[in-house]
Amino acid sequence: MRGLIAGLLRGEWRGGARLTEAEAVEKFGVSRTPVREALLELQGLGLVELRRNCGAVFLPFGPNELHEIYAVRSLLEVEAARLAAGKIGKESLDSLIAAFTRIRDSGGVDPDWEHDRTLHRVIAEASGNHRLSSEISRYGDLIQSVREIVGERDYGIHEMTADEHLSILKAIGENDSGAAAAAMKLHLEQASDSAAAAAELMRTTAKH
Amino acid sequence: MRGLIAGLLRGEWRGGARLTEAEAVEKFGVSRTPVREALLELQGLGLVELRRNCGAVFLPFGPNELHEIYAVRSLLEVEAARLAAGKIGKESLDSLIAAFTRIRDSGGVDPDWEHDRTLHRVIAEASGNHRLSSEISRYGDLIQSVREIVGERDYGIHEMTADEHLSILKAIGENDSGAAAAAMKLHLEQASDSAAAAAELMRTTAKH
DNA sequence: ATTACGTAAATTGTATACAATATAACACCT
DNA sequence: AGGTGTTATATTGTATACAATTTACGTAAT
Numbered sequence: 511m512r513g514l515i516a517g518l519l520r521g522e523w524r525g526g527a528r529l530t531e532a533e534a535v536e537k538f539g540v541s542r543t544p545v546r547e548a549l550l551e552l553q554g555l556g557l558v559e560l561r562r563n564c565g566a567v568f569l570p571f572g573p574n575e576l577h578e579i580y581a582v583r584s585l586l587e588v589e590a591a592r593l594a595a596g597k598i599g600k601e602s603l604d605s606l607i608a609a610f611t612r613i614r615d616s617g618g619v620d621p622d623w624e625h626d627r628t629l630h631r632v633i634a635e636a637s638g639n640h641r642l643s644s645e646i647s648r649y650g651d652l653i654q655s656v657r658e659i660v661g662e663r664d665y666g667i668h669e670m671t672a673d674e675h676l677s678i679l680k681a682i683g684e685n686d687s688g689a690a691a692a693a694m695k696l697h698l699e700q701a702s703d704s705a706a707a708a709a710e711l712m713r714t715t716a717k718h
Numbered sequence: 719m720r721g722l723i724a725g726l727l728r729g730e731w732r733g734g735a736r737l738t739e740a741e742a743v744e745k746f747g748v749s750r751t752p753v754r755e756a757l758l759e760l761q762g763l764g765l766v767e768l769r770r771n772c773g774a775v776f777l778p779f780g781p782n783e784l785h786e787i788y789a790v791r792s793l794l795e796v797e798a799a800r801l802a803a804g805k806i807g808k809e810s811l812d813s814l815i816a817a818f819t820r821i822r823d824s825g826g827v828d829p830d831w832e833h834d835r836t837l838h839r840v841i842a843e844a845s846g847n848h849r850l851s852s853e854i855s856r857y858g859d860l861i862q863s864v865r866e867i868v869g870e871r872d873y874g875i876h877e878m879t880a881d882e883h884l885s886i887l888k889a890i891g892e893n894d895s896g897a898a899a900a901a902m903k904l905h906l907e908q909a910s911d912s913a914a915a916a917a918e919l920m921r922t923t924a925k926h
Numbered sequence: 927a928t929t930a931c932g933t934a935a936a937t938t939g940t941a942t943a944c945a946a947t948a949t950a951a952c953a954c955c956t
Numbered sequence: 957a958g959g960t961g962t963t964a965t966a967t968t969g970t971a972t973a974c975a976a977t978t979t980a981c982g983t984a985a986t
Contacts, residue, residue: 581847
């Protein structure tokens with residue numbers, strides 16, 4: 511079923527397009543049960559809208575929608591960064607700092623956003639609020655899904671992103687809540703613009 | 719299926735208890751398909767944890783969990799109040815103010831939290847951020863579910879709640895973002911304590 | 927010509943049967 | 957006696973058949 515969601519995301523996502531359960535069954539070669547569960551899951555993430563007897567409508571993801579998503583994500587993660595200040599163990603912090611320093615200096619690429627997701631997960635868990643951490647994890651899934659849809663990659667912005675990550679970690683290590691929150695806010699504003707640009711790029715290239 | 723969720727919520731919610739799909743089928747007299755969808759929905763709200771081949775575990779809801787939930791809710795709704803300042807139409811605002819003034823002065827009771835939910839919905843929609851509004855709506859469902867679980871009622875706190883609502887509306891009407899955010903924050907802190915107290919009461923009375 | 931009604935088609939909601947997988951118990955080996 | 961492998965059972969994941977509901981179309985009446 512998890513693979514079904516990935517398949518739906520990878521297929522071309524025309525905003526407003528409708529897909530009935532029967533069409534999805536034919537397209538993916540599975541039965542209606544996993545199709546229904548996958549669509550309900552996507553509805554839970556706010557990616558599709560399920561209308562009775564009308565099929566699932568794929569919601570559009572343009573720059574505006576991405577800015578909205580990142581605005582909510584920012585509320586959650588900025589608070590998590592504030593709460594996590596001074597609460598991440600030294601060894602864990604050092605290993606994260608080493609990883610991002612290496613990435614920044616080597617100019618390496620992280621196509622699956624592996625380190626990025628690890629960083630945000632560690633900060634969320636260090637907040638001490640399980641519910642907040644769980645919501646951030648859910649939004650992480652959403653962000654990853656949207657990245658699939660808009661085809662966002664990290665090429666070109668990687669050194670800058672690593673720097674932003676290091677600023678957040680530095681503030682957390684120094685137990686500076688305000689600085690941690692501010693650094694996270696700035697980082698997510700950059701990420702928001704980057705994602706919106708990817709969406710705009712997809713929109714324009716899909717025109718012809 | 720919606721009724722199934724209500725049934726699961728109304729049944730005694732012992733934190734940590736496990737319920738297999740087969741048991742739910744026997745208990746509610748429906749087939750596994752709607753049971754599965756209901757459990758997946760509850761998982762999406764973070765009310766149960768689904769472990770493969772182990773049944774669904776009912777997560778506990780004590781004072782600590784409720785404070786966590788309300789902390790997240792506060793992040794969302796405080797921002798919504800800030801954004802909604804000056805954006806609610808006069809007629810809509812006046813009708814809300816009239817309703818809560820009447821409630822406050824008459825000492826009436828709103829057992830299903832009808833007006834409360836309307837107020838928070840109107841503010842969320844006025845924020846202009848559809849995604850934020852959608853998340854607040856989702857948290858409204860969660861809050862309502864938790865109220866069912868812990869048996870929270872609004873008796874006794876109603877005049878105070880109405881006053882808090884009026885403060886929020888006043889600030890929004892005066893286009894004062896800061897005051898609107900502060901009033902909403904205060905209101906949700908009160909609500910958080912009230913919900914936590916209800917959870918504590920349930921815990922202690924369930925002891926014997 | 928337009929509207930109302932009825933029927934048929936399509937789509938979702940539900941039930942049940944079957945397959946896959948994980949847990950647990952039990953026997954056997956060391 | 958303790959550990960390991962195997963088998964049996966329990967539970968979830970999937971497929972298919974059926975019921976209910978809704979939409980759309982066609983026909984007839986005004």
